Amino acid sequence: MTASRPVPPALRLRSVNKSYGPTRALSSVDLDVHAGEIVALMGANGAGKSTLIKILCGIQRADSGAIEIEGRSVDIASPAQAQERGIVAVHQSIADVGVPTLSVAENLLLDLFCTGAGPLVATPANVRRRAQERAERIGLDIDLDAQLADVSLADQQLIAIARAVSHRPTVMLFDEPTASLSAGETEKLFRVIEGLRASGVAIIYVSHKTADIRRLADRVVVLRDGRISASFERPVEINAAIRAMIGHDLPAARPRATSDGPPIFRIRNARLRKREASFDLDVGAGEIIAVTGPLGSGKSALAGAIFGLWPLAEGQMWLEDQPWRPSGPVQSIASGVFYAGEDRWRTSFFPSTVPFASVAGTISFPFLRRWRAFGLLPIRQEGRVADGAIATFGIKAQSRDVPLTALSGGNQQKVVLARWQAEPARLLLLDEPFQGVDVGARDDIIRAIRTSSAGRATIVFVSDYEEALEVGDRILTIENGAIQADTAAETAIPASSPAAEPQLETV
Incomplete structure (x- = not known):
């Protein structure tokens, strides 16, 4: 009797490498994700998580290495190719979900309209029927006639998932999907993700939230400096995963302040x-x-x-x-009275073509008027403050003059917060x-x-x-x-x- 062949993983990465100039973003990454498994990908900002997701999505290409889907070697040169090969992604940004002024039904079919594969006769009845089929596939109960802008953030995420699931993916990638969701909305999203796991979809889940990882992960893989530094099976020891991620334990407690004087x-x-x-x-x-x-x-x-x-x-x-x-x-x-807003891109960033787009420029901009001397830009003070912020916040940047867009998300956030401690x-x-x-x-x-x-x-x-x-x-x-x-x-x-x-x- 012939022995049965072992089932290959849904996704396999072997010796995947990626560099940006002298910076090694990924180094010899090996990873298997099996059908019906949720692998949580943890790593400090700049560890290589986003690079890995972009390679799998076809947004960027690896310098070397191999990618296999269900045992077949594949080449992924574009997002369309990734989708054809069974890899789909749900990103953190709600802005990427769809068109706010279109109906929920139209947004559920947006990918079909963009590729010309939508209903041959796009009558309201046809659009609603096809959209209802997609919504029901993940149990999404929603008003199909409502505008996308009028539904909750969780439902917008679920619309993106319904579109993705309609392609019957082998692998789904979730990049910080709960970042903007309430507790109730997060629970709704978790139930859908668990349903996808039960149906045999292989899932990579990127999150900084330990609660998400406790709830969902069958396995945690830790990236550090572009390499896989550790892997943990369920139940995951979160403290050990954090130690593998940043190289040390977090402090058990911090001193708390009390104020006996009059309130400020x-x-x-x-x-x-x-x-x-x-x-x-x-x-x-x-x-x-x-x-x-x-x-x-x-x-x-x-x-x-x-x-x-x-x-x-x-x-x-x-x-x-x-x-x-x-x-x-x-x-x-x-x-x-200083304020760092929730949306750092909208409230704190400058386009890369603007002089104040650098780390130093972002930090100094609100205070330039009072720092000026004889109408001249305070270059020395700007540099001194920026260097102090880089040291205080542990900002990882090649220099204070690089644009903010060149930094990882966590380091961008540190710069935004450092701005409001410049004075x-x-x-x-x-x-x-x-x-x-x-x-x-x-x-x-x-x-x-x-x-x-x-x-x-x-x-x-x-x-x-x-x-x-x-x-x-x-x-x-x-x-x-x-x-x-x-x-x-x-x-x-x-x-x-x-x-x-x-x-x-x-x-």
Whole structure:
């Protein structure tokens, strides 16, 4: 009797290499992913995760190495070829999902319209029928006539997944898919991904969120400096994976600050919207307050109101006992109230053709007017501040003069945060400062925030409760536009405790 042949992995990489000039992004990467398996890909920013995903998607080509799909060697020279060979990707950016002004049905069929393979007669009935077939394939229950812009972020992600699944992929790649989702939306997405696993799809899942990895991963593969440094089977020891990723353990605890003096910043009887409950808020000197809540809870709206992007519906604010009614960002910055927005590309980046697109230029731009001497650009001061930020935040950049676009996502975020520590602040507002950064970079950022926190008030707005516990001296929970709870960090449930696990698994 002839012995049965072993089933080849759905995806196999052998000795994959990629360099950008002198920088080795990937070095002899070997990886197998089997049908019905979820492999979580972990790695510090700049470890090579994005490069590997781009090679599999056909966006970039490897310098050398082999890729096999179900035992067959394949060449992937374009995204279309990747799709033909059974590899599809769902990216982090919602902007890549579709066209906001088109209907959900039209967006579900967008790839067909773009390639000319759509319904021969594109009547509303035909479009709806084909779109319904795609939606039902992943259990997506959604109003097909709604505009894409009017549906939730989770449903937009699910629309992208429904399009991808319609090609009956062998391998699916998920790149930080929960970065902008609430806990409930994340759970909805997890159920779909688990259904794909059950149907035999091989999945590579890239995430910096340990809760995602605990929930989904059958195996964790760690990239470090372009090489696979470790692999862990389920149940995954997260601390060991982090150690393999960054080369050391994270600190078990950080000193917490308390403030006995008068608060630097106060809010009284505030409402973000007329019909919502009112709330108060005090932040003392040296204190770091973490405001946490799901998407749409009001945390970003509160940050914007404090910075002067829009007014409170009701209530009063004081900055060091002076009424605080900012007319806009210019007045806020001049008064020492600094704000790093959630969307770093929209609020903090310059096009690469602009002089201020470099690391040094990005950091110095808000302060150029006060740094000028006799109308001349403060080149020396700009360089000195940038070099100090690179050292303080552990920014990995070839020099302070490289464009921000040349840096990894985590290092870009460090530059954005370093900008607002270039001068002393009275009140520092950070909206989702850890979005898209690995745990090592997060640790660098928290350490830099704490080191510089004396004498100012700091409010950090995060949707991830685990992040709130790590950064905050006090944890404020916001729901429906109002502060619902105020808890000292040392009395909150620690992220590592069994009691916290159910909550963290769906964050």
